[in-house]
Amino acid sequence: MTIGLMTSLLISPAHSVDGSFNVAGNIVNETCIVEGVVVIPPYGGNNIPARDMVIEFGSHISFDGDETTTYFVTGIPFSIKLSNCAATVAWQNVRPRFTTSGKLDGKGMLINMDKAGPQNISMYIDKYTDGSFTKIKFNESSGPATPLPTSPGNVNLNYRFSPYKTGSLPTKGGPILGIVNYEIEYL
Incomplete structure (x- = not known):
C-alpha cells in the first residue's frame, strides 16, 4: 500500500498540498534605544527626552538683512538622546535622517508651513560634527552620526534649528511653523 501511494504521488504532481512555512528570529545586536529629543530650556523642553517635541522660540528671532538669520547667533540647540548603546556600535553606519511633508525651497530649506x-x-x-555645524538636507540621510557621550552607554546626537529669511525683510510678523520627523537608520 505504501508503494501504491508513492507511485500515485509521482504520477500526479499537480495535486495541491496544504502546509505552512514558519520563520522565527531574534535581534542579535541592538545598537541603541532612542529616548527622544531633548531641547534646552527656555526653547520648549526641560532636558527630559520626548518622542514629539515642540521647539518654542517665541519672539526671540530678529533678522538684520536679506538672506540672514540671527538667533543669538547660534540657532536653537537640540539633541536626539540615545541610551543603552552597545560599546561596539559602528557609528559610521548610524544615519539620522530628518523628513518633512512640507515644501522645500531651492536651497533645500523648509518653507514656513503657517500660511x-x-x-x-x-x-x-x-x-x-567634529566641533562645527553643517547644514543637512531634508528627506535624505544626514551622513554618519557623530555621538557625544553623556555617560557610559548613553550619547547625544547634537543639532540646531535655525529660521532663515529668504528675501527682503518680512512684510508682516506672525507664526512660523515647521514639522519635521527624524528617523535613525542602521546600515
Missing part, C-alpha cells in the same frame, strides 16, 4: 505668517521665512537644521 498666516511671513512667507519669506524658511528653516534648516545643522548637525554637529
Whole structure:
C-alpha cells in the first residue's frame, strides 16, 4: 500500500498540498534605544527626552538683512538622546535622517508651513560634527552620526534649528511653523 501511494504521488504532481512555512528570529545586536529629543530650556523642553517635541522660540528671532538669520547667533540647540548603546556600535553606519511633508525651497530649506505668517521665512537644521555645524538636507540621510557621550552607554546626537529669511525683510510678523520627523537608520 505504501508503494501504491508513492507511485500515485509521482504520477500526479499537480495535486495541491496544504502546509505552512514558519520563520522565527531574534535581534542579535541592538545598537541603541532612542529616548527622544531633548531641547534646552527656555526653547520648549526641560532636558527630559520626548518622542514629539515642540521647539518654542517665541519672539526671540530678529533678522538684520536679506538672506540672514540671527538667533543669538547660534540657532536653537537640540539633541536626539540615545541610551543603552552597545560599546561596539559602528557609528559610521548610524544615519539620522530628518523628513518633512512640507515644501522645500531651492536651497533645500523648509518653507514656513503657517500660511498666516511671513512667507519669506524658511528653516534648516545643522548637525554637529567634529566641533562645527553643517547644514543637512531634508528627506535624505544626514551622513554618519557623530555621538557625544553623556555617560557610559548613553550619547547625544547634537543639532540646531535655525529660521532663515529668504528675501527682503518680512512684510508682516506672525507664526512660523515647521514639522519635521527624524528617523535613525542602521546600515
